[in-house]
Amino acid sequence: xxxxxxxxxxxxxxxxxxxxxxxxxxxxxxxxxxxxxxxxxxxxxxxxxxxxxxxxxxxxxxxxxxxxxxxxxxxxxxxxxxxxxxxxxxxxxxxxxxxxxxxxxxxxxxxxxxxxxxxxxxxxxxxxxxxxxxxxxxxxxxxxxxxxxxxxxxxxxxxxxxxxxxxxxxxxxxxxxxxxxxxxxxxxxxxxxxxxxxxxxxxxxxxxxxxxxxxxxxxxxxxxxxxxxxxxxxxxxxxxxxxxxxxxxxxxxxxxxxxxxxxxxxxxxxxxxxxxxxxxxxxxxxxxxxxxxxxxxxxxxxxxxxxxxxxxxxxxxxxxxxxxxxxxxxxxxxxxxxxxxxxxxxxxxxxxxxxxxxxxxxxxxxxxxxxxxxxxxxxxxxxxxxxxxxxxxxxxxxxxxxxxxxxxxxxxxxxxxxxxxxxxxxxxxxxxxxxxxxxxxxxxxxxxxxxxxxxxxxxxxxxxxxxxxxxxxxxxxxxxxxxxxxxxxxxxxxxxxxxxxxxxxxxxxxxxxxxxxxxxxxxxxxxxxxxxxxxxxxxxxxxxxxxxxxxxxxxxxxxxxxxxxxxxxxxxx
Amino acid sequence: xxxxxxxxxxxxxxxxxxxxxxxxxxxxxxxxxxxxxxxxxxxxxxxxxxxxxxxxxxxxxxxxxxxxxxxxxxxxxxxxxxxxxxxxxxxxxxxxxxxxxxxxxxxxxxxxxxxxxxxxxxxxxxxxxxxxxxxxxxxxxxxxxxxxxxxxxxxxxxxxxxxxxxxxxxxxxxxxxxxxxxxxxxxxxxxxxxxxxxxxxxxxxxxxxxxxxxxxxxxxxxxxxxxxxxxxxxxxxxxxxxxxxxxxxxxxxxxxxxxxxxxxxxxxxxxxxxxxxxxxxxxxxxxxxxxxxxxxxxxxxxxxxxxxxxxxxxxx
Numbered sequence: 059x060x061x062x063x064x065x066x067x068x069x070x071x072x073x074x075x076x077x078x079x080x081x082x083x084x085x086x087x088x089x090x091x092x093x094x095x096x097x098x099x100x101x102x103x104x105x106x107x108x109x110x111x112x113x114x115x116x117x118x119x120x121x122x123x124x125x126x127x128x129x130x131x132x133x134x135x136x137x138x139x140x141x142x143x144x145x146x147x148x149x150x151x152x153x154x155x156x157x158x159x160x161x162x163x164x165x166x167x168x169x170x171x172x173x174x175x176x177x178x179x180x181x182x183x184x185x186x187x188x189x190x191x192x193x194x195x196x197x198x199x200x201x202x203x204x205x206x207x208x209x210x211x212x213x214x215x216x217x218x219x220x221x222x223x224x225x226x227x228x229x230x231x232x233x234x235x236x237x238x239x240x241x242x243x244x245x246x247x248x249x250x251x252x253x254x255x256x257x258x259x260x261x262x263x264x265x266x267x268x269x270x271x272x273x274x275x276x277x278x279x280x281x282x283x284x285x286x287x288x289x290x291x292x293x294x295x296x297x298x299x300x301x302x303x304x305x306x307x308x309x310x311x312x313x314x315x316x317x318x319x320x321x322x323x324x325x326x327x328x329x330x331x332x333x334x335x336x337x338x339x340x341x342x343x344x345x346x347x348x349x350x351x352x353x354x355x356x357x358x359x360x361x362x363x364x365x366x367x368x369x370x371x372x373x374x375x376x377x378x379x380x381x382x383x384x385x386x387x388x389x390x391x392x393x394x395x396x397x398x399x400x401x402x403x404x405x406x407x408x409x410x411x412x413x414x415x416x417x418x419x420x421x422x423x424x425x426x427x428x429x430x431x432x433x434x435x436x437x438x439x440x441x442x443x444x445x446x447x448x449x450x451x452x453x454x455x456x457x458x459x460x461x462x463x464x465x466x467x468x469x470x471x472x473x474x475x476x477x478x479x480x481x482x483x484x485x486x487x488x489x490x491x492x493x494x495x496x497x498x499x500x501x502x503x504x505x506x507x508x509x510x511x512x513x514x515x516x517x518x519x520x521x522x523x524x525x526x527x528x529x530x531x532x533x534x535x536x537x538x539x540x541x542x543x544x545x546x547x548x549x550x551x552x553x554x555x556x557x558x559x560x561x562x563x564x565x566x567x568x569x570x571x572x573x574x575x576x577x578x579x580x581x582x583x584x585x586x587x588x589x590x591x592x593x594x595x596x597x598x599x600x601x602x603x604x605x606x607x608x609x610x611x612x613x614x615x616x617x618x619x620x621x622x623x624x625x626x627x628x629x630x631x
Numbered sequence: 632x633x634x635x636x637x638x639x640x641x642x643x644x645x646x647x648x649x650x651x652x653x654x655x656x657x658x659x660x661x662x663x664x665x666x667x668x669x670x671x672x673x674x675x676x677x678x679x680x681x682x683x684x685x686x687x688x689x690x691x692x693x694x695x696x697x698x699x700x701x702x703x704x705x706x707x708x709x710x711x712x713x714x715x716x717x718x719x720x721x722x723x724x725x726x727x728x729x730x731x732x733x734x735x736x737x738x739x740x741x742x743x744x745x746x747x748x749x750x751x752x753x754x755x756x757x758x759x760x761x762x763x764x765x766x767x768x769x770x771x772x773x774x775x776x777x778x779x780x781x782x783x784x785x786x787x788x789x790x791x792x793x794x795x796x797x798x799x800x801x802x803x804x805x806x807x808x809x810x811x812x813x814x815x816x817x818x819x820x821x822x823x824x825x826x827x828x829x830x831x832x833x834x835x836x837x838x839x840x841x842x843x844x845x846x847x848x849x850x851x852x853x854x855x856x857x858x859x860x861x862x863x864x865x866x867x868x869x870x871x872x873x874x875x876x877x878x879x880x881x882x883x884x885x886x887x888x889x890x891x892x893x894x895x896x897x898x899x900x901x902x903x904x905x906x907x908x909x910x911x912x913x914x915x916x917x918x919x920x921x922x923x924x925x926x927x928x929x930x931x932x933x934x935x936x937x938x939x940x941x942x943x944x945x946x947x
Contacts (some may be wrong), residue, residue, distance in 0.1 A: 116852060162846055165864075166867070174850075179854075211943040213943070
């Protein structure tokens, strides 16, 4: 059972042709052995997905393989005729993509999509046999009511269910190699673990190999046998998982693993008297320790006066009704929630997707009006405030959203975007003054003033999020509402942004309402944490007590879903 | 049940729209200068007699009463009497309106078939020669005038090649369905020109966009051949958009056909309406506009219902 199933040698892929061509995969060499799970890990733009696409011959139109070879089961893939590449697809290699919401055809029932693929690989199978195979596979991937799912459309299923269907669809022909490109990135932590277990189980059952593409070292640690780390199109290091995680030899790998937030790192840092900053937290804690001044992290305890008081707030949404052809339905997104956010505090909100975190934050930020209850911001009930007065209050609570790219206007230079709200709210009397203030806040988020004239597309993801924060800060708010501000970012960028948030809180005395799904971040960053489930606030507690024994079962389920990085010495299994 | 209610709701929605349309057409006729009774009867009647005639058409009543009478006539008296011809409006308009609808239908068929074919050829050959050629054709064609295009078609296919009749709806000694089809080709082509090219653009864009979608990648990764990807998956997913565009273009065609009728001497509603406008024959103009508006609304309704039925998200 040893020997390479897939062997990639010196693979290079370029975008464009001629001297302007950009090399995005650079002489990549690795083997995937029979029956193993091989992880290709790296940050965005490292070339992981393109490598996978090249294996299936599914590169984008303007990308070209310029050198190297890919052989599957001893057969060369790259030189194969187009028709035989198509033959590899599905039968020998199955692929699962990142976004389960878009990966299935929205216009056909699940059963018909599965049956189409079955028909392709087993043309001899009768209609009834195809139906049976499809249903069996749905059960294989852990779908209990297979009959209902067969006749459902993709939009009627949850993300996790759709990813299960995708796994069934990719595995039902029994491919020797399953490629999973960030299969759990778009999913909840709880679902992520189930899907990974399923992937490993399915490949074990079919005796195939799994090529797992991910940016998440937690996933690597949980699922992979061997790992290759990619950076800028190159593999910088590869080896067995346990060795690589415990003793990375390449500085980039070390930095990358070090930047991953982990539960308990806050306590570890505090124990060593180091400031609470991510970029000092990782690895052996040596990296940035010299630069940081110990003691700075000891934040002055929050003053005992709540900035925001939420009392018995309920928000209902109505769907359907007259003229829509659908029955009128109500659902309660936030139900009778009460909480207080102290001045200078970082309050974390956690819960599965759909639990009402974002709705609650929009209520607190005055973007939605509560149906009942009150939301008192600095002595005034914003749930009842007349529109004009609410408008005057708005600069004092600002939002930073998850998707930095779509939160910025792509056609306006960032300086303008920061300056305009200042003029609108009367914080600046002229454009020049707005620009000067914009330069100040850019400095706060550690960007040079020369960035004022740049357009969003000229910036990296992390820089865009810094602009988003700067735009919010320009209005000198008391409260920043951060809705998963780093979940779209790479780990190293994420660490930098979170450190920036901690610095800014100390410098400007801000209060944060932080929505997160990564419990390690929430524990590290927040002072207190609230857990939401189906709109109900189950409990609130100090961040240090996240792992304590008397947590609500829902909190514990969220905690169980965290995939820690195993750094301990490997135990043979 | 939900679907049925939904459709009923849409049908009921037509009523207020028609009401607004009827008020507008009524007012546009009355509020523009010119007096049809003067123009028609002043030459050989005394002013007193003209006044009597005016009263007999109800034109001396207050505006709102005139409107109410006209609405009543729409349902009971064939849309009222034409001032110039003295006959019920719908008796005059309906036979020709049927001819206009025949020409429109031919235009729709040509638009749907040619538009989809051009769009698919361009879309699957995105950025390659057939696409560039098709788009050049689309760009050029979009700027042609319907009159000029019609005349060129007549010159080539009727006068030069002698394949198709020059004009009219049937040959002098009559002829069956085949004869009608032969007469429909050239006016249908000219009427459908712009709509075809609009549709072709949308089909091309739809194919190009959907080709990059995740579900297409999924099925491609399972070895589904390109032909089936386009024909089945992409086709099914852009179908609602295509139906929508065709529905909108039918509206354009109904009104656009009126120009084509004059080039090809087609016995449709177009010439009648032009004459009616020149003669300020209020009832005739109003009746014609109401007919066209009703068609427009019905086509819109059918389009909406079809598009909804094609969308699985709205099916239950």
